[in-house]
Amino acid sequence: MSSQIKSAVEEMVKPFLDENGFELVDIEYVKEGSNWFLRVYVDKEGGIDIDDCGRVSEFLSAKLDENDPIPVAYFLEVSSPGAERPLKKPEDYRKAVGKHVFLTTYEPVNGKKEFEGLLEAFDGETFTVNTGKKSVTVPAEKLASARLAIVF
Template sequence: MSKKVTEIVEELAGPIVEELQLELVDVEYVKEGKDWFLRVFIDSETGIDIEECGLVSERLSEALDKADPIPHLYFLDVSSPGAERPLKKEQDFHKAIGKQVNIKTYEPLDGEKVFEGKLLAYDGSSVTVLMIIKTRKKEIIIPMEKVASARLAVTFE
């Protein structure tokens, strides 16, 4: 099979979530213990409810049965990415500008590997984060090739 399972599932799920005016946030295909899980994360501007997850799950399950891209048993899970949703696509980073983010890097930058603060900018090749360290404000520019993971961060003020 030349395409990865996640790519095939994205192609199958894309039109389904689009028709329902939802956003396909991410697709994961992972083995946990002896079981395989296909996780599809959806969202919308107003949030996601259980009925929308059920509808996407039902339609996607039918499409998966027809395409049959997975040769063994697996569990299909359709859900919201939650408040700390991952930032993976360019549009995710653009939407997150002005919001609190948590970014982890593959290697230390200025002696740190975890950066939490307000996302000020994203230009496709780097992100700029405003961090507050004690009473000091510090802007840090992180090259995208050094970003291991990025997500929205929930803060309690």
């Protein structure tokens, strides 16, 4: 059900986002405690601000009221993905080349399941991460999660 809701929401909001120069980063439909949350993460070139989030929220709220794809009460949240934005799609990985990332894997690669460093390359099948000591190649099929990381 969650994937159906996410697909329906993406179908509703994507044309508006494309028209206005926004990028859909992710959609989450999750239960926390006794409450359901629909979270839509958007971004744009140069970053997104609170007014942008408000515009997307108003549009999406009206569309959700009109189409009513969610049978229970929920909270709608529209926000930026943040500085440590998740990387979910191949295009996200390609844009992240040359940036600091944090990757986790489902099973160990060279004895480790976490890799943080400069993403040197992504060729569609492997990630090459320079951890400072050496470069590590992580197969895409072993990737559990990926996000940008802030360097202090």
